[in-house]
Amino acid sequence: MITLTHFLVVSACIFCIGLYAVLAKRNAIMILVGIELMINAAILNFVAFGKYDKLNYGGQVFALFAIVLAAAAVAVGLALILNVYRHFKTINPEHIHELKD
Amino acid sequence: MNVSISNILDQIIASIPLFKPELSLIIGFIVCIFTALFLEKRWKNSTFIACMLTLGVALYHLLAQLSTTGTGFSGMWLIDPWSIYARLVVLASTGIIAIFLQQRHPKNNGDIYAVLLATTLGIHVLSATSNWLMAFIGIEMVSIGSYVMVGYFSRNKAQSEAAMKYVLFGSVCAAVMLYGLSLVYGLTGNLDFTSAAHLKGLIDAPQAIITLGLLFVFAGIGFKLSFVPFHVWSPDVYQGAPTAITAFLSTIPKVGAIILFARLYQSWSSTAFYFSELSSWFIIIVALVTMLVGNLAALRQQDVKRMMAYSSIGHTGLLLMAVFAYQDIFSYLLFYIVAYVLMNLATFIFIDEIEQQTGSTSLSSYAGLGKKMPLLFTAFTLVAVSLIGIPPTIGFVAKLMVFTSTFSIFQSSGGTGSLLLLIVGALTSVISLFFYFKIPLYAFLRGNDNPIPSVVNRKQVSVMLFIAYLLTILVILFGIFPNWLMEMVS
Numbered sequence: 001m002i003t004l005t006h007f008l009v010v011s012a013c014i015f016c017i018g019l020y021a022v023l024a025k026r027n028a029i030m031i032l033v034g035i036e037l038m039i040n041a042a043i044l045n046f047v048a049f050g051k052y053d054k055l056n057y058g059g060q061v062f063a064l065f066a067i068v069l070a071a072a073a074v075a076v077g078l079a080l081i082l083n084v085y086r087h088f089k090t091i092n093p094e095h096i097h098e099l100k101d
Numbered sequence: 102m103n104v105s106i107s108n109i110l111d112q113i114i115a116s117i118p119l120f121k122p123e124l125s126l127i128i129g130f131i132v133c134i135f136t137a138l139f140l141e142k143r144w145k146n147s148t149f150i151a152c153m154l155t156l157g158v159a160l161y162h163l164l165a166q167l168s169t170t171g172t173g174f175s176g177m178w179l180i181d182p183w184s185i186y187a188r189l190v191v192l193a194s195t196g197i198i199a200i201f202l203q204q205r206h207p208k209n210n211g212d213i214y215a216v217l218l219a220t221t222l223g224i225h226v227l228s229a230t231s232n233w234l235m236a237f238i239g240i241e242m243v244s245i246g247s248y249v250m251v252g253y254f255s256r257n258k259a260q261s262e263a264a265m266k267y268v269l270f271g272s273v274c275a276a277v278m279l280y281g282l283s284l285v286y287g288l289t290g291n292l293d294f295t296s297a298a299h300l301k302g303l304i305d306a307p308q309a310i311i312t313l314g315l316l317f318v319f320a321g322i323g324f325k326l327s328f329v330p331f332h333v334w335s336p337d338v339y340q341g342a343p344t345a346i347t348a349f350l351s352t353i354p355k356v357g358a359i360i361l362f363a364r365l366y367q368s369w370s371s372t373a374f375y376f377s378e379l380s381s382w383f384i385i386i387v388a389l390v391t392m393l394v395g396n397l398a399a400l401r402q403q404d405v406k407r408m409m410a411y412s413s414i415g416h417t418g419l420l421l422m423a424v425f426a427y428q429d430i431f432s433y434l435l436f437y438i439v440a441y442v443l444m445n446l447a448t449f450i451f452i453d454e455i456e457q458q459t460g461s462t463s464l465s466s467y468a469g470l471g472k473k474m475p476l477l478f479t480a481f482t483l484v485a486v487s488l489i490g491i492p493p494t495i496g497f498v499a500k501l502m503v504f505t506s507t508f509s510i511f512q513s514s515g516g517t518g519s520l521l522l523l524i525v526g527a528l529t530s531v532i533s534l535f536f537y538f539k540i541p542l543y544a545f546l547r548g549n550d551n552p553i554p555s556v557v558n559r560k561q562v563s564v565m566l567f568i569a570y571l572l573t574i575l576v577i578l579f580g581i582f583p584n585w586l587m588e589m590v591s
Contacts, residue, residue, distance in 0.1 A: 008287075015280055022273055031269055038276035045283035049290070058292045059283075062234050066279055069241040073275065076245055077268045080252045084265045087258045093269070098259045099337040 007048035015041035028081045028091040032074055039070045116173025119180050121162035122188065123225050129155025130218045137211025149203045152214035156196050156221075163188055176293060177232045183431050184229035186590050187360045187438070191228070194353055194442050195221045197568060201345040204565050205453065206254055213253055220246030220354075227357030231364050233282050233292045239361075240278070240325055243354050244271045250349065251342045263341025270334040271324060278321020284314035295368040304374045311376050319383060322365075325358035328391040328421060332414050336398075339410035344456060347406060348449035351413045352442045355420070363424045363434060384425050385518035389525050392418030396529040399536045405452050405462050408536060409445070412488060415529060416441055419503060422522050426506040432590045433502045439586060440499040440579070443572050444487050450569035451481045464543055471544035477566070478544045480573040485537040487576045490530050494580035500530065 014037055021034025043063045050059025085091050117124070132151050140147040163185065171180045195217065202213055223242025226235055248271065252264030286292060288310065289302025303311060323331035339347045369380045395415030402408035420437060427433045454477060455470065456462050471478045487494030490501075504526060511519040579586045 011283075018276070028265065028269065032272070035269075035272045035276050038273070039279055042276065042279040042283045045280070045287060049283065049287040053290050056292075058234065058290075059286060062237075062282075062286070062292070065234060065238060069238065069245075069275075072245055073241065073248075073268075073272050076248045076252075077272060080248060080261070080264045080268050083252060083255055083261045087255075087261045093265075096262050096265070098262050099266075099341050 004048055004051075007044060011041040011044040011048070014038075014044065026092050026094060028084070028093055029078075031093070032077050032081070036070065036074065039066060043067060112175065116178060119166070119171060119173040119178055122159040122166070122192075123222055125155060125158040125162055126218055126222045126225065129158070130215055130222065133215035133218060134212070137215060141211045145207075146203065148211045148214045149199065152199050152218060153196065155218060156192055156199065160189075160192050163192065177230060177235055179229050179231055182590070183360055183364070183435070186435050187228040187356055188225050190435075190439055190442055191221060191224050191353055191356055194446060197446055198345065198349045198353070200568065201348060201450065201453075201565060204563075205343070205345050205457075213250065216246050216249050216253070217349075220250070220349075224353055224357035228360040230361075231293055231295045231368070233286070233294060236361055237279065237282060237321075239357065240321060241275060243325065243357065244275060247271075247350060247354065250346050251338060254343050254346075259341045260343070263338045267334055267338045274321050274324035274331060277317050278324075281314045281317025281320065284310060285318060288314065294365055300368070300372060303369075303376045304372065306376075308375055312379060315376060315379060315383070319387075322358055322362050323387070325354055326362065326417050326420075327355075327414055328387050328417050329394045329414070330390075332391070332394070332417075335414060336407050336410040339413075340404055340407045340462075344406065344449055344453035344462075347409075348446055348453075351409065351449065352445045355413075355417070356438055356442065359420050359424065359434075359438065362421075363427075363431075366424050381425070382518065384421055385522060388418045388421035388425065389521060390418075391415070391421065392525055392529040396532045396536075400532065402536070403464055405464055405467075405540070408464070408539075409448060409452070412533065412537070413445060415533060416488075418529070419500065419526065422507060422526060423503045425519075425522065426503060426510055432587060433506060435590045436502060436583070436586060437499040439590075440487075440495040440576075443576050443579075444484055444496060447484045447569050447572040447576065448481070448488070450565050450572075451477060451484070454563065454566055454569070464539055467540065467543040468547040469544070471541070476570075478541065480570055481544075482541040483573055484576060485540050487580065489533050489537050492580065493577065495576045495583070495586075496580070498580055498583040500526075 018034045018037030022031050025031055043066050046059040046063040050057060053059055081091055088096055133148050136148045136151045166180060166185055169180060199217060202210060220243055223239045223246060226239035230236055248268045251267050255261040255264055288306040289299045291298040293299055320331060327335040366384060370377045392415055395411050395418060399408050399411035423434045423437050452462060459466055487496035490496045507519050507523055
């Protein structure tokens, strides 16, 4: 029997993996992948909680919109990373520091 | 409760009149894409004209909504004085930004107007809803549009770097906020943060999860408002982006986000339970740290745009203080928003005008320019005086209102938090004197050792400069007669 707790534990794990990727990876595209994992963890939560919301299906609708918005944000992000690669010939955020105090 | 499809459809059709300004923005967005694709080559500026027409039509429909209230789309869309006046401010300043873009980037600018309109639509959504789904859609629309605008004109390394930092930091904050929202949704089963079911769910929930959920949600709003500790993107992005885009980023998205935050705070701080206490302490601590960090870091900046980034972080702290202080009356918060938008738009137009003539935004390049451009620097100094909050300017009146009402909260309930806010607010206003006055100091009192890099003497009257002088006059006028603005918004 798979209960709500199982879903929550899995999504918490996915969220932590995504957060780790964001903090530890040295490649802008891997950071974007980490962000995707975090968003998908949240979407999993929404769908799992949505089972108990029989009135409006708010969770499921939220999940659909979140998928669309995440895709749009990633598309813009990839375009901007490509632009950075053209100027710097690297996408390691540690090596990109034209702007600083 | 099974509502039939026809009932839902009836309700949607009945709500459409409330949505007219946004509908015209949507139509204008599509029209702008088409004119940028097909007409721009034949008629220059056709997209700009389409954009301005759209803003005009949206303004017309919005003015028709004045002094009406109501809700539409099953309570997802709120029409009340907050949303109407906030959207008025947003539309007017978007018009100024569109002219700014048209003046500064006359070539290859077709799509930027479409993106500008889409971003404006996102801010409208933010300022007219109390539903988490709409709020998240609004935040993401504003964010994605802003990423595109920062990266759109990227010619050099600094601009592309600013765009990448912005998109990575922004997406992480949005993802964290989404996870927080999923927790809040799970605890309450309701997405409207003013509803009774939502508050009841928060009251019953365990403290650990609620702390996590609330802090995660505040992270997403904090990114848009750029309060500490989510402010680290703003100096880099403000410095790296073209000045017209910086003027946009520093003013308009903050209007929507602060209105959303004010609604949220008003609803969440209304009970006597754990989460209300948590959100009021959160807002006090964040306001304190934001004011301190913003103003102290601005002291040692050598680039004007970077300095303005920290200054707007400091003003965000004061805006949070205003949200904390005015829980029932909305007009004071709106007054501060109007003051902030006027001052920041004028400042960035001046910075851009000087950048056009000298090719630099560093403070030391202003040395001795006061004699070359006396009128510009006099107006710039007046706006700086207003940013500090010295009479007779709008900045003074706005700050005075925030302080008096925080003081009355302190007198009535006597919390340590409001006392600390008062002390730190006054202290940081004094600190801000030192960095804002660097501008007239360099311009009028410092001589320039190097010959001034050939000031281009353009004959034609600059439209932007005209608008900036107009904004400066408004800054002084509303400072002397604040009643005019107060009567308008109340």
